[in-house]
Amino acid sequence: MLFRLIRPAIFTLESETGHRLAIRALAALPARRLAAAGPLAVEVAGLVFPNPVGVAAGFDKNAEVPDALLGLGFGFTEVGSITPLPQAGNPQPRLFRLVEDQAVINRMGFNNDGAEAVLARLHARSGRPGIVGVNIGANKDSPDRIADYAVMAGKMAPHAAYLCVNVSSPNTPGLRALQDEGALTALIEAVIAARDAATPAGPPPVFLKVAPDLEPADVDAIARIALDWKLGALVVSNTTISRPALRSHHAGETGGLSGAPLRALATQRLRDFRKATGGAIPLVGVGGIATAEHAWERIRAGASLVQLYSAMVYEGPGLGARLAHGLERLMRRDGFTSIAEAVGTE
Numbered sequence: 001m002l003f004r005l006i007r008p009a010i011f012t013l014e015s016e017t018g019h020r021l022a023i024r025a026l027a028a029l030p031a032r033r034l035a036a037a038g039p040l041a042v043e044v045a046g047l048v049f050p051n052p053v054g055v056a057a058g059f060d061k062n063a064e065v066p067d068a069l070l071g072l073g074f075g076f077t078e079v080g081s082i083t084p085l086p087q088a089g090n091p092q093p094r095l096f097r098l099v100e101d102q103a104v105i106n107r108m109g110f111n112n113d114g115a116e117a118v119l120a121r122l123h124a125r126s127g128r129p130g131i132v133g134v135n136i137g138a139n140k141d142s143p144d145r146i147a148d149y150a151v152m153a154g155k156m157a158p159h160a161a162y163l164c165v166n167v168s169s170p171n172t173p174g175l176r177a178l179q180d181e182g183a184l185t186a187l188i189e190a191v192i193a194a195r196d197a198a199t200p201a202g203p204p205p206v207f208l209k210v211a212p213d214l215e216p217a218d219v220d221a222i223a224r225i226a227l228d229w230k231l232g233a234l235v236v237s238n239t240t241i242s243r244p245a246l247r248s249h250h251a252g253e254t255g256g257l258s259g260a261p262l263r264a265l266a267t268q269r270l271r272d273f274r275k276a277t278g279g280a281i282p283l284v285g286v287g288g289i290a291t292a293e294h295a296w297e298r299i300r301a302g303a304s305l306v307q308l309y310s311a312m313v314y315e316g317p318g319l320g321a322r323l324a325h326g327l328e329r330l331m332r333r334d335g336f337t338s339i340a341e342a343v344g345t346e
Helices: 002-010 015-027 066-071 115-124 145-159 175-179 181-198 216-228 260-277 292-300 310-315 319-333
Strands: 042-044 047-049 053-055 076-082 095-098 103-106 132-136 163-166 206-210 233-236 256-259 283-286 303-308
Touching: 002 015, 015 066, 015 095, 042 303, 053 319, 066 076, 076 115, 076 163, 103 260, 103 310, 115 132, 115 145, 132 145, 145 163, 145 175, 145 181, 163 181, 175 181, 181 206, 181 216, 206 216, 216 233, 216 260, 233 260, 233 303, 256 260, 256 310, 260 283, 260 292, 283 292, 292 303, 292 319, 303 310, 303 319, 310 319
Parallel strands: 053 076, 053 303, 076 132, 132 163, 163 206, 206 233, 233 283, 283 303
Antiparallel strands: 042 047, 095 103, 103 256
């Protein structure tokens, strides 16, 4: 309710300024108890999530407010994307609200404080409860991007509930080429080796975040690699470079499109990966989820977890708790006793 009252004022600000203001406001919140593991609890890759609703990477790039987000009722949050060296990202403006379309276009370019600054924040919260995943990337000007991912895996593994390998951002030139079968195999091999060396006693699972703009052969190849390397989950999906019919005057901006116009494509790609993997690898549904009904559709289509970002631009950070409450109602309405029972039952 409060967010809806102040949203008009926030929307008078440039998009990135508004986002920074939101991060500062969250950082000022008093500590809260985290969501309890109740009827919505779901186990994925050996981790027990108190509910399946999480915050997608990109919202809290620098791990400034993970505990504040968890305290608002999210079942987990994913910080990043983080690169080995600090990175300014692309020139501003680079973040655009498409209000008429309930969408966002961004071309941020992996702007972040770098591994050492984020490591200090994650180390400072060591021992606190809550699932905080770490999304890792490569520096734009790196001569060896696979090496960057391996470095990040080694640095972040001791502080991450899970690692998420992001090869699907459209805003770093050439990054999506790492989704090709040969490059992706080499990348995953390097990441897992670095993770295992850094955390031999109990390595965190590795998730892989993929683009929605994939051909059927790409889906099949990625599914094979995920199965071969026993990845913890596939995150489906990142933003799209496609442009469905849009009404906003920002429709022509370059970058990745997220929010409501991505919903149908992201849902279909989730179904494609469910079929390609035979349900053998957990899926995380992302893209255009703004209501409990959207989240429930994604779960019934095969997602064990869901993530939000763009919808919070329009509905505020309290959306996670509202979706979790709505999911419990929908789960009981349809005769399920757990989220796991409902996964892939559409």
